[in-house]
Amino acid sequence: MFSGAQVSLYPMTDDFVGVITGALAALDPYRERLRIETDDISTLIVGPPExxxxxxRDLFSAAAATGRHCVLSAAISRGCPGEPDDEICATPLLGGPREPLETRKDAALAEVARAPDKATPTAAQFSLYVMGTGDHMDEIYGCIDFLKRSGVFGRSKNFCTRLDGDAGAVFAAIEAAFCRFGPPEGHVTIDLTASANSPTPR
Structure with missing residues (x-):
């Protein structure tokens, strides 16, 4: 299995370098279990979903704690057939037979309920893509049903779903969508944009 994300962080401030470099310290507790590679466009973070x-979440929350308008953009993928397996991605979350959809929805709701409070009001939108299966729309509709019951559902939008809530619950919901829907070892991707401290009124 290979899982990871190409991530870009955009603080809307003249001191964007300071905000980004300061926020990177939030990754320190995770570095031993991740492979991180940065270039001038994005940062690749490879590792197990958990x-x-x-x-x-912590990278985004650290940037948002500055009070500046911050946006995180990420392309997240697991099980891509074009990527080699990587031992660092080994996880008990992905593997074995696929449980019934209702069981997976209940597990996803429990994961959001356990999410820590990061004191970071967050707006996010994301799209879930389940690749290579004939029942991909069943999985996507199941995920949408879970999101509507998650406590962070904002609204449906064209091509994506909006979430609103604390960063802890929002990122837990996105992780559950990534892990609980689609084949356990199949190819699943997420296109994510998260925003905090936006000056734009709803």
Whole structure:
């Protein structure tokens, strides 16, 4: 299995370098279980979902704690047939037979309920893509049903779903969508944009 994300962080401030470099310290507790590679466009973060998503959450929350308008953009993928397996991505979350959809929805709701409070009001939109299966729309509709019951559902939008809530619950919901829907070892991707401290009124 290979799982990871290409991530870009955009603080809307003249001191964007300071905000980004300061926020990177939030990744320190996770570095031993992740492979991180940065270039001038994005940062690749490779590792198991149970480490990857908390790392993304804490990176975003640290940047948002500055009070500046911050946006995180990420392309997240697991099980891509074009990527080699990587031992660092080994996880008990992905593997074995696929449980019934209702069982997976209940597990996803429990994961959101356990999410830590990061004191970071967050707006996010994301799209879930389940690749290579004939029942991909069943999986996507199941995920949407879970999201509507998650406590962070904002609204449906064209091509994506909006979430609103604390960063802890929002990123837990996105992690659950990534891990609980689609074949356990199949190819699943997420296109994510998260925003905090936006000056734009709803």
């Amino acid at each position: 480490v990857l998503f908390p790392a993304l």
